[in-house]
Amino acid sequence: MMWNTGFVTKRPYHHGALDSALLEAAxxxxxxxGMGALSLRDLARTLGVSPSATYRHFPSRDHLVAAVSxxxxxxxxxxxIVARDAVPATGTKANRSVxxxxATGRAYVTxxxxxxxxxxxAFVPCPVTPPTPExxxxxxxxxxAVDEMVEAGAVPVARRDEAPLIAWAGVHGLSTILTASVQPPESGLEAGHHAAIDTVIDGIIRAIR
Amino acid sequence: MMWNTGFVTKRPYHHGALDSALLEAAxxxxxxxGMGALSLRDLARTLGVSPSATYRHFPSRDHLVAAVSxxxxxxxxxxxIVARDAVPATGTKANRSVxxxxATGRAYVTxxxxxxxxxxxAFVPCPVTPPTPExxxxxxxxxxAVDEMVEAGAVPVARRDEAPLIAWAGVHGLSTILTASVQPPESGLEAGHHAAIDTVIDGIIRAIR
DNA sequence: TCGGGAATGTGAACGCTGCTCACATTAGCC
DNA sequence: GGCTAATGTGAGCAGCGTTCACATTCCCGA
Structure with a gap:
């Protein structure tokens, strides 16, 4: 019995797509x-559903966190990928690969x-449902991107293995720094993030060349 | 009335140094x-004190977090600093500065x-009581450390401003990567962290030289 | 078409948390 | 010695994640 008793259209007993609705809302x-504001009860409230209903779709809050991650x-x-593929195909092969x-590094930090x-x-630890390499x-x-540079001769083969680590450390570190509230005191960052990004990416390229 | 009614010596009404005891326990x-396990009630319990007593010393959990940070x-x-000062004073001035x-970078990641x-x-956001540059x-x-290198001629003056950012991004990024559970799939890290640290620090030095 | 099992949603409860407030106790100072 | 400020107590509030018995509905097979 779910027919209206008055003018208000009642929600059906079953939500229908609580699964994806939960993830979207999350x-x-x-x-x-931010991640700290994620609350199952709050989500249930927003979706007009009882708190325990969420447990039919995510066995625990951590599972939801893992899905969001x-x-x-x-x-x-x-x-x-989008930023990399938007780079115009001009110049030499080596130049283009660089x-x-x-572009990929810039997109990461951006x-x-x-x-x-x-x-x-994206980098929150998910003990349950850990990220798969696939x-x-x-x-x-x-x-x-590094392999492309090696193939194009822009990066020596000897650095093929270590270059990705150097690159990742650079862009990830810069991202964390720019993201965190703990900013480097009195650094040149006031001029904007673009300068910092260019500085670090140029540095990475010098380091792996 | 706090005299013993039996053999057991009762704790005095006032803890005496709850302030520092709280911080130590925290x-x-x-x-x-980890930071997520920090609970005022739990701290009070281990120190044998009522939960509300903690609020005489830290106005909120966030203030304790800031103090720990x-x-x-x-x-x-x-x-x-300790690692840097443990470097033997041999070789040229430039070489020593490098x-x-x-050593400072290695100590950071270590x-x-x-x-x-x-x-x-250390890098958790503390909205209340933000870190001061002092x-x-x-x-x-x-x-x-970068200034030392510039003064010793190991790093060009032109890079004095950008070198610290490149260095920080590198060591901080590597630290985050090695710390997080999200490890680079199939990278060369299995050989141990030392290799990764050397790789990144050598890269940083190439980038700022 | 109907009936029954599986899927999904409900409401009440438990224990935990941060936090507040009125009150008790004590330390330290005039 | 007594008063004030500092410190600790206990009860209580609201919110959280989680569980469990129960209600409702969907869907598939007879």
Whole structure:
């Protein structure tokens, strides 16, 4: 019996797509207010559902966190790929491979600066449901960009193995620094993030060349 | 009325040094189980004191977190200074300045790997009681090490401003990577952390030279 | 078409947390 | 010695994650 007793249309007993609705709402909350603001009860309230209903779809809060983290990692990798493929195919092959690499690195840091909460979510420890190497991740995109440079002769073969680590450390460190409230006191960052990004990416390229 | 009614010696009504005892206990909890395990009630319980007593010394949990974070930042900076000053005074001035710089960077990452929870605590956002540039911090130690290199002619003056940012991004990024559970899949890290640290620090030196 | 099991949602409860407030106790100072 | 400020207590509030018995509905097979 779910027919209206008055003018108000009652919600059906079953939500229908609570599963994805929970994840969507969770993504919104995290993107806006950070991972710490994620609350199952609050989500249930927003979706007009009882708190215990959420447990039919996520066995615990940590599982929801893991799902949000995976989506965040996907978005980061996608942003890097999009930026890399937007680089015009001009100049020498070596030059182009370097520009494509720089674009992926820039996209990494830009993602962190523009959506810091999602960046945080992407690297939050998920003891349950740990990330698998199969699904899209920033590391593989970075390795691919480095391989391109090696193939194009822009990076010596001897550095093929260590270059991705250096690159990742650089962009990830800069991202964390720019994202965190703990800013370097009296550094040159007031001039904006773009200068910092260029500085670090140029440094990375010098380091692996 | 606090005289014994039996053989057991009762604790005095006032703890005496609850202030520092709370901070000490908090440091222990954080170092062992991470920042998320910090609970005022739990602390009060272990110190044999009522939960509300803690609020006489820290107006909120966030203030305790900020205090722990500051101590962690102090320890990190101290570890870097100790490592730098342990470098033997051999070789040319330029060479020595580079070795001292490398030692500070190595100490940074080593601190993160050996005491990951304290490293995490050091960079946790503290909206209340934000870190001041006056008290010891890793950034200033790093800037000092770079300045030494510039003065010794090991780093061009033109890079004086950008070198600390590149260095910090590198060591901080590597620290975060090695600390986080999200490890680079199939990277060369299995050979141990030392190789990764050397790789990144050598890269940093190439980048700023 | 109907009936029954599986899937999904509900409401009340438990124990934990941070935090507040009125009150008790004590330390230190005039 | 007595008064004030500092410090500790206990009860209580609201919110959280989680569980459990129960209600409702979907869907598939007879």
């Amino acid at each position: 993504m919104d909350v995290v993107a806006n207010d 995976q989506r965040a990692r996907e978005r980061l990798a996608t942003a890097m 520009r494509r690499f720089a 993602f962190a600066v523009q959506t810091p909460s999602l960046f945080e979510a 699904d899209p991740n920033a590391w593989s995109v970075l390795v691919g | 440091m222990d909890v954080v170092a062992n189980d 500051q101590r962690a930042r102090e320890r990190l900076a101290t570890a870097m 070795r001292r710089f490398a 601190f993160a790997v050996q005491t990951p929870s304290l490293f995490e605590a 008290d010891p911090n890793a950034w200033s130690v790093l800037v000092g």
